[in-house]
Amino acid sequence: MTQHTPSSPGADDFDPSASSLAGHVDESVMAELLSIRSSIDNIDATLVYLLAERFKATQKVGFLKAAHRLPAGDPGREAAQIARLRRLAEDAHLDPAFAEKFLNFIIGEVIRHHEAIAEDHQASSGQRPQTSALA
Numbered sequence: 297m298t299q300h301t302p303s304s305p306g307a308d309d310f311d312p313s314a315s316s317l318a319g320h321v322d323e324s325v326m327a328e329l330l331s332i333r334s335s336i337d338n339i340d341a342t343l344v345y346l347l348a349e350r351f352k353a354t355q356k357v358g359f360l361k362a363a364h365r366l367p368a369g370d371p372g373r374e375a376a377q378i379a380r381l382r383r384l385a386e387d388a389h390l391d392p393a394f395a396e397k398f399l400n401f402i403i404g405e406v407i408r409h410h411e412a413i414a415e416d417h418q419a420s421s422g423q424r425p426q427t428s429a430l431a
């Protein structure tokens with residue numbers, strides 16, 4: 297059996313110099329590209345850790361809602377969050393429409409998780425599914 301012991305958190309078989317451009321562009325251009333990509337690699341790793349932490353928190357919300365038979369989605373909270381993120385995005389020179397789309401994508405996934413948690417909770421406690429939703 298082969299043992300895999302990463303030398304640093306997140307180290308794996310990732311090749312930071314992997315590129316379809318290798319051999320097709322000037323070496324100095326490639327060097328500059330790889331240097332910029334090293335920042336992109338750090339940012340992407342951070343995004344994964346941030347999302348993992350966010351989902352840890354939203355899972356806790358899902359269990360709390362299931363235990364108290366609350367609806368998975370909270371449109372009032374979502375509207376407030378989206379308005380806030382749109383303002384932050386504008387200040388940060390990020391397209392607010394993209395920020396909204398991205399948050400909506402994540403929220404959609406969170407709501408799916410909450411629905412699954414509620415179903416599991418109802419199945420294990422013998423309760424009937426909750427049909428009412430708050431507007």
Ligand SMILES: C=C(O[C@@H]1C=C(C(=O)O)C=C[C@H]1O)C(=O)O
Pocket residue numbers: 354357368369370371373374377402403406407
């Ligand atoms: C996490 C929650 O559940 C849902 C998911 C949200 C989110 O991912 O930010 C926000 C509101 C809810 O629709 C919550 O109610 O706080």
